[in-house]
Amino acid sequence: MTISVLIVCLGNICRSPMGEAVLRNEALKRGITDIHVDSAGTAAAHVGEDPDERTIEVCNTNNVPISHAARQVRASDFTSFNYILAADGSNLRALERHFGRSEGSEATVRLWGSYLSDNKPIQDPYYGGMDGFTKCYEQCVKLSNAFLDEVVGKGGLGTR
Ligand code: 4NP
Numbered sequence: 393m394t395i396s397v398l399i400v401c402l403g404n405i406c407r408s409p410m411g412e413a414v415l416r417n418e419a420l421k422r423g424i425t426d427i428h429v430d431s432a433g434t435a436a437a438h439v440g441e442d443p444d445e446r447t448i449e450v451c452n453t454n455n456v457p458i459s460h461a462a463r464q465v466r467a468s469d470f471t472s473f474n475y476i477l478a479a480d481g482s483n484l485r486a487l488e489r490h491f492g493r494s495e496g497s498e499a500t501v502r503l504w505g506s507y508l509s510d511n512k513p514i515q516d517p518y519y520g521g522m523d524g525f526t527k528c529y530e531q532c533v534k535l536s537n538a539f540l541d542e543v544v545g546k547g548g549l550g551t552r
Contacts, residue, residue, distance in 0.1 A: 395543065396428040398469055399504065400487060401479040404433030404462040407514050407528055408479060409443040411504065413451050413458040414532035415539065424544060430473075432465040434486040439464055444518070446525045454529060465490075470497035475543070477504035480513035505531075507538035 399411035408431035416429045433439075441462045442448070451458040469476065470491050476499050478484035484503050491497075505512045514531050517524030 394426040394428055395475065396430075396473045397475040397477060397539075398465075398473040399429070399431040399477050399479070400434060400465055400483050401431075401514070402433055402435050402483060402516065403438045403518065404431055404460075404464070405438045405441055405444045406447050406518050406525070407516070407532075408433065409458060409460040409462070410447045410451060410525075410528055411477075411479065411514070411532045411535070412460060413456050414529065415536040417456045418533065418536040419540060419544075422540060422544075424540070427544075431460060432463050432469065434465055434483055434490075436464045438462045444525075446517070446522055447528075449522070450525045450529045467491060467494060470494035470499050470501075473499050475499065475539075476501045477539070478502070479504060480515065504535050504539070507535055507542055 397415060399408040399415065401408035412429050412431035419427045439462050443458060443460055448458055476487065478487055481503065487501055503513065514528055517528050
């Protein structure tokens with residue numbers, strides 16, 4: 393069976409498109425093909441835009457393919473995705489505020505960082521320098537692997 397994962401941040405141009413690209417890439421490295429990954433933002437300000445050039449730069453440096461047009465989270469995401477993973481606590485609260493009682497939703501909605509014991513958010517790198525984007529990339533790699541370990545396990549999707 394295919395699992396579907398939506399990574400969510402505020403603008404959908406820095407953290408979540410990077411998270412989407414990294415999770416897909418880490419899954420591919422494990423030979424997992426039955427996973428669908430997308431990303432979205434809680435805000436509409438950057439809808440239609442390419443990822444931030446610093447996100448693209450970090451992905452290029454690490455040979456992670458990235459291609460995404462920013463979009464806002466929509467109600468149907470709560471019925472079409474199995475997992476909705478928020479980059480930070482503010483993103484998670486926004487998801488819960490707007491969609492907390494989505495009818496028919498069986499999606500698991502969690503802080504992405506909750507798949508590691510330190511439960512850390514991915515901090516917003518938008519107003520900072522490249523170091524914030526590098527740190528974001530490193531977190532995305534760790535969180536992708538923590539997520540895949542927990543949800544897919546070592547034996548493939550059949551074991552969930
Ligand atoms: P993101 O970063 O949520 O990781 O995409 C941001 C992008 C844009 C803004 C804030 C954060 N903004 O204020 O426009």
